Amino acid sequence: MTSDAHQLAQRFLAFVNASPSPFHAVEECRRTLLASSFIELKEKEAWSLKPDSKYFFTRNRSTLIAFTVGGKFVPGTKSGFSIVGAHTDSPCLRVKPVSELSKAGYVSLGVECYGGGLWHTWFDRDLTVAGRAIVRAVDGQLQHRLVHIKRPILRVPTLAIHLNREVNSDGFKFNTETQLVPMLATAVKSRLEKTKGDDGKRRAGVEGKHHSTFLKLLSEELECSVDTIVDFELCLADTQPSAIGGLENEFIFSPRLDNLMSTFCALEALVTSSNAPGSLASDTSARIISLFDHEEIGSRSAQGADSAVMESTLRRIVSNVESNKDQRDTAFQETVAHSLLVSADMAHAVHPNYSDKHEENHRPVIHGGPVIKSNANQRYATNSVSGTVIREIARKHNIPVQEFVVRNDSACGSTIGPIVAGNLGMRTIDIGNPQLSMHSIRETCGVDDVTYAVQLIKAFFEDFPAMDARLDVD
Incomplete structure (x- = not known):
């Protein structure tokens, strides 16, 4: 574990300790975004969006959507949305x-x-x-x-x-x-x-x-x-705070890893990538993080992933950004076609005492990097196209990734990926950091995996437009 990985893990501990409810998690994200010069918008008010700028808004103070508008983002051409979705609630x-x-x-x-x-x-x-x-x-x-x-x-x-x-x-x-x-x-x-x-x-x-x-x-x-x-x-x-533990200080013992870990990593990656000098000025995309409430109960609410909030936001970006000069009727649909959603939720690490619960060729390990989650019955939205994008980006940056498929004799969980993919018709992949004790009051994951997830999401924001140009798949 490097000192940088340890420091990032400590920042995550501070975040989760300050976020005992979805309302607190959103407020922590809000503070970080304001400190990073993001402009707060209100859904009740008109938007006027400028290229090379950063924005966010909250709904019900338990869902937050933040986005950057690239300096070369032109809806309806070859520009798209680079989206990472996560959720703020926990059982x-x-x-x-x-x-x-x-x-x-x-x-x-x-x-x-x-x-x-x-x-x-x-x-x-x-x-x-x-x-x-x-x-x-x-x-x-x-x-x-x-x-x-x-x-x-x-x-x-x-x-x-x-x-x-x-x-x-x-x-x-x-x-x-x-x-x-x-x-x-x-x-x-x-x-x-x-x-x-x-x-x-x-x-x-x-x-x-x-x-x-x-x-x-x-x-x-x-x-x-x-x-x-x-x-x-x-x-x-x-009331017990999160902690780093294990013989080599390699574990994180914490409540609400599912899914404040993905929320934190998405936020960290968006802020870091947008703060890099010149990163936004040359960007042809809109980078977005969507942190939804109510995933743990099915996402069907006014602020859940199965609401109109995602589509409404994307349409408002297309309609209100200054670079959209022609206002073609199909600008929104064309932009969606150039987009990808990374649904980031936690994944099941193989358990040392119950290893037979995992399919033998799909046993993610702690410290092995983000897990690509697949399911033939579309409980996860990953397919060969979206999987290729993430694997290629990970390969370019030497970020380890793992694979997970549930056993045929076991029920498969789901998350926001298939919901948003179905509502928007957008290419989607489901990923997540490996963890143990999912949905317990105290969960366990790896320190190094925090860094891997932030690196992968940051690379996705920065590399996806060029990757999309290489995809000869409709």
Whole structure:
């Protein structure tokens, strides 16, 4: 591991530690882009885009799209979009709209299961909450505010083995509605405020839905009064920070690798490539990163990959960039035909204790470089054309890449690649860094693979237009 790789991995740790929710992840990306002279746009406003310039916008503060317009980008000629897609969400527990629970002398927090998590890993962890709140300001404005309680306030305790002697022989089984419930406090009446009025009826607003002490803690973090909190969306998160570990400091142990790793690498590559002297001035493409919310639950939402946000963005770029002088009706379609989407999501590294779960010729290893994911049934969108582009770029820059195909007797996961490819009719490839313990509260990947992914995505942004010119494939 080089010092540069170690430093990049440390920057990733800082990013993921600061991103306990999709809202925080988008805000971290936003700060990085603003510091790198990207101009923030608003979807509600008209756009006027200039060549050799950098832009971004957010939707719902949980999805972010950033792009650069090359100095020689002319829609409808031989210019295209070089896109990297990732997602900001991860499987987690989320606070229910009415969360106050009380049973057996404990005050607990009602939660929902978001996505397909390995829920048994959430037991006996020091948990907290993070997300966004809508707060009513003094002037009546409704404001988006981030909140992150940076200390353990919640825990889902396991049942002692003395009361469940069969747990090791029969497996750890539990009901996600009744037994995956985090405790918040003991219900000692003299120490807790009542959440109901003297008439026994629930109070209005959030005060009638959540425990008063929990709301008080949120209000202190938000620096507002409880009665100005209109609503909130909160994720539960582990308070243990990410870390570099292993005998040779080669592993990253972290929550939310799926998919903040790809989000970070895409952002890093876009910023680095756009900051290189003269890189944008001579570029014929528009370089784009699309960081979507809601991938873990199917992407079908206003800010998910299966929404109109991607097509809407591409059409607005074509229509509003100054270099589009002829405004031909087919300019958008021609530009899409010259484009490629790299769908970047994490991949399954071969497991030392379950190696038979992988097809014998497709066993990606940690530190082996980004994984090209293929599936004949189009659960991944990779084909020979898109695969050739990435393999050729990797070969040119001496970046290792690996291959993954799921076993025929195993179900194959999917990601945003086939969704966006189907919506846009765009060439697409699915790739991702290898990791272990996917969808656990703590996941594992390799330090060197962070560097490999950033190098590959950066090279894609810089080399794809020339590569596309060499492709004699319609």
